[in-house]
Amino acid sequence: MTDEIRNLAPEMPPRDPRQPADFEPIPVARHLLRTARTGALGTLDPQSGAPFVTLTSVATDFDGTPVILISRLSAHTQNLLQDQRASLMLAQGGKGDPLAHPRLTLQVQAEIAGPLELPRLRDRYLRRHPKAKLYADFPDFAFFRLLPSGVHLNGGFARAFDGDAQLVLNPVGDTTAFQELEVSALDHLNGEHRDALALYATRLCGAPDAAWRASGLDPLGLDLQAGDLVARLVFDQPVVSPDQLREVLKEFAARARNT
Numbered sequence: 001m002t003d004e005i006r007n008l009a010p011e012m013p014p015r016d017p018r019q020p021a022d023f024e025p026i027p028v029a030r031h032l033l034r035t036a037r038t039g040a041l042g043t044l045d046p047q048s049g050a051p052f053v054t055l056t057s058v059a060t061d062f063d064g065t066p067v068i069l070i071s072r073l074s075a076h077t078q079n080l081l082q083d084q085r086a087s088l089m090l091a092q093g094g095k096g097d098p099l100a101h102p103r104l105t106l107q108v109q110a111e112i113a114g115p116l117e118l119p120r121l122r123d124r125y126l127r128r129h130p131k132a133k134l135y136a137d138f139p140d141f142a143f144f145r146l147l148p149s150g151v152h153l154n155g156g157f158a159r160a161f162d163g164d165a166q167l168v169l170n171p172v173g174d175t176t177a178f179q180e181l182e183v184s185a186l187d188h189l190n191g192e193h194r195d196a197l198a199l200y201a202t203r204l205c206g207a208p209d210a211a212w213r214a215s216g217l218d219p220l221g222l223d224l225q226a227g228d229l230v231a232r233l234v235f236d237q238p239v240v241s242p243d244q245l246r247e248v249l250k251e252f253a254a255r256a257r258n259t
Contacts, residue, residue, distance in 0.1 A: 010164040030220065038055060041086040058127040064219070069142070071140045071141050105152040108147055113142070123183075181245065
């Protein structure tokens with residue numbers, strides 16, 4: 001992260017001394033944001049003003065902004081066209097008490113994707129949700145960006161965090177250049193390095209054996225997917241160039257083989 005970007009980032013709120021010392025809310029929030037495939041979308045009914053919650057599939061843009069694909073025939077889309085204010089909750093399931101697992105709530109403003117960003121968002125969304133290709137180009141469907149303003153993370157008992165959404169996002173300067181890097185990297189990894197992807201998923205991310213593929217790249221990590229399974233390889237430092245990415249993935253491959 002450059003000094004310029006770092007200076008624009010909001011300050012972290014002070015840590016609550018009642019929270020466990022090992023609670024690191026930003027990595028947990030970023031993981032939920034990047035790995036969740038579905039979320040609860042809360043919109044506002046224009047007639048009554050009452051909340052209206054539905055389930056939606058989710059992907060992310062390079063900076064972490066959530067992206068959804070919804071039909072104008074649905075109630076939640078009509079709500080968003082009347083009032084852009086919404087909320088999105090992303091949760092991580094698991095065994096035992098569901099309230100013991102992390103969940104992230106974002107306050108957002110919804111906007112229809114513009115013509116310049118639409119191809120990028122469409123590609124990233126459909127790699128995360130391949131079955132959506134069946135209806136993505138129907139005339140009543142549209143891609144929306146959910147621009148976050150605030151976040152609330154509940155990471156379990158005594159693990160809560162409220163802050164500015166910019167703390168969990170990551171700015172991307174030149175999206176066109178990064179999109180070229182992503183397309184090239186995914187083609188290369190999925191075409192020639194499926195063995196390395198399997199090692200990343202199983203040995204570094206703790207995922208089960210499966211037919212893993214690379215489904216997305218952003219400056220903070222590589223997204224992996226096998227059917228409905230997802231995993232994420234988190235980079236130690238932001239990666240924005242082909243040379244950086246090559247070195248980082250080479251190091252991760254060596255680390256995975258020695259694990």
